[in-house]
Amino acid sequence: MLFLRIYRSPLTALPGPKFTIFSGLWLMYKEFTRQRRKWLHQLHLQYGPVVRIAPNEVSFASWDALKEIYISGGTGYDKTSFYDLFDNLDEKNMFTTLDKMTHATRKKRFVDRYNKSTVMQPDLVSVVRENAGLFIAKCTESNSADIYVNLHCYSIDCISHHLFHPYGFHSLTDESDIPKMEEITFYDALVEHYLQYYFPKLMALKARIIRPKDRQHGPIASHVLNLVRGGPETDSSAVLHKLKNHKESPDDLYIASECMDHLLAGTDTAGDTLCMLMYHLSLPSSYPTQQKLHEELINSPIDTFDDLPYLDAVLKEALRCWNPAPMSLPRRVPSDGRTIAGVFIPGDTIVSCQSYTLHRLDTEVFPNPDEFIPERWLHDDDHTARNQLMFAFGAGGRMCIGKHLATLEMKVLLQEVYTHYRTKVADDMTACMDLDDQAISSRPKGQKCLLQFEKYSD
Numbered sequence: 001m002l003f004l005r006i007y008r009s010p011l012t013a014l015p016g017p018k019f020t021i022f023s024g025l026w027l028m029y030k031e032f033t034r035q036r037r038k039w040l041h042q043l044h045l046q047y048g049p050v051v052r053i054a055p056n057e058v059s060f061a062s063w064d065a066l067k068e069i070y071i072s073g074g075t076g077y078d079k080t081s082f083y084d085l086f087d088n089l090d091e092k093n094m095f096t097t098l099d100k101m102t103h104a105t106r107k108k109r110f111v112d113r114y115n116k117s118t119v120m121q122p123d124l125v126s127v128v129r130e131n132a133g134l135f136i137a138k139c140t141e142s143n144s145a146d147i148y149v150n151l152h153c154y155s156i157d158c159i160s161h162h163l164f165h166p167y168g169f170h171s172l173t174d175e176s177d178i179p180k181m182e183e184i185t186f187y188d189a190l191v192e193h194y195l196q197y198y199f200p201k202l203m204a205l206k207a208r209i210i211r212p213k214d215r216q217h218g219p220i221a222s223h224v225l226n227l228v229r230g231g232p233e234t235d236s237s238a239v240l241h242k243l244k245n246h247k248e249s250p251d252d253l254y255i256a257s258e259c260m261d262h263l264l265a266g267t268d269t270a271g272d273t274l275c276m277l278m279y280h281l282s283l284p285s286s287y288p289t290q291q292k293l294h295e296e297l298i299n300s301p302i303d304t305f306d307d308l309p310y311l312d313a314v315l316k317e318a319l320r321c322w323n324p325a326p327m328s329l330p331r332r333v334p335s336d337g338r339t340i341a342g343v344f345i346p347g348d349t350i351v352s353c354q355s356y357t358l359h360r361l362d363t364e365v366f367p368n369p370d371e372f373i374p375e376r377w378l379h380d381d382d383h384t385a386r387n388q389l390m391f392a393f394g395a396g397g398r399m400c401i402g403k404h405l406a407t408l409e410m411k412v413l414l415q416e417v418y419t420h421y422r423t424k425v426a427d428d429m430t431a432c433m434d435l436d437d438q439a440i441s442s443r444p445k446g447q448k449c450l451l452q453f454e455k456y457s458d
């Protein structure tokens, strides 16, 4: 019976290692050992843009596939139960909502708070700029500074302001808020997530015996819940205010799960991208890039930060090379099956693209894909293919709602730093800056990055 099913399955004819026709065990092994992203990338280099990676799972790496999976019909295919891992307080949030209809209803409740026009309001820009100033003050207190910690303080202070103003965190100036940043940033969820995904019943039994010590039940979760339940009234600009005062009055746990998701999504992503970028700009090989950026910045008025071509190219290239969400974003093929990039895929198959590979596989679009070359975004040729394959923030109706806020935070910080300072890797910097995978995101392995800041005299 099993052999007949395998023989008839359209996935059997797809490119990929033979053993993946029979078993997903190798994929599971790669996941538990933090090698999924790299293994998939190797397979795509070997087999091309379509690869079977398990009996019921296929990875794609082309614009045609990306468009079909994530954009067709506006929102693409529904998410898989993998996203249940990111529920907070045992409650769903927009990110973990699987189906389109429920997702659209939730999104309407607060999406305007993340529109570009809202995010670029002078009040918010000036708070972000103030935080960038505090970041610099912290980094220049001594000869060298750990920008990994300081950048995550910066990003949590910015996102918590947007969510809870005036009850956001101030970890750049108030030491008592630092544990909140640490709880988010230094948490390693990989094994727990995959155990939960593959063995949910076993983990539920374990949770009944031993009270879990995870992030869902930690101080951040209770802090957010307290702010939602009976906490003081937030400013009308805060996301929490919008959620609490919505006419459909969503319940407390729903609001807390949503806010917690934005807090988690908004802290490590921006912090890790900036850290990888500033580290690479601080290597001697990037000094010319740093100089070019400095020259653009000192010759531009302060409020033009969003329209500076070189700053834009530097950030885009950082998101291409070191996207903090470089792994597969899984979706379920609708039950009647679909043709993806010219291949028929049966209903309920798990399909995905990973940005790590989309940003590297086609070397005509991205020559020397492993090199950091901001200039590639400034060429006069047609940008369409490059932009289509840029998947750092996802695509379609489920793409990142925090894109404009994250871009604001990253551009303002880079502007404040590189207008006034030259950065160098500190002599005692030994931490590993390779990307280390969690289940969907990646971060610098050593979680430490020592840089020196030298003030320009011009």
Ligand code: HEM
Pocket (backbone or CB within 6 Å): 094, 095, 096, 107, 159, 261, 262, 263, 265, 266, 267, 269, 270, 273, 323, 324, 325, 329, 330, 391, 392, 393, 394, 395, 397, 398, 399, 400, 401, 402, 403, 405, 406
């Ligand atoms: C460099 C910064 C960031 C990157 C690279 C990034 C990346 C992404 C990606 C790839 C997705 C799509 C996930 C999927 O389809 O499965 C996503 C979704 C999301 N992101 Fe971000 N993100 C960033 C910053 C932020 C920030 C600052 C927030 C703050 C609110 C945020 C909140 C969200 C939310 C709520 C979703 C779910 C959207 C939905 O399901 O409709 N992200 N992000």
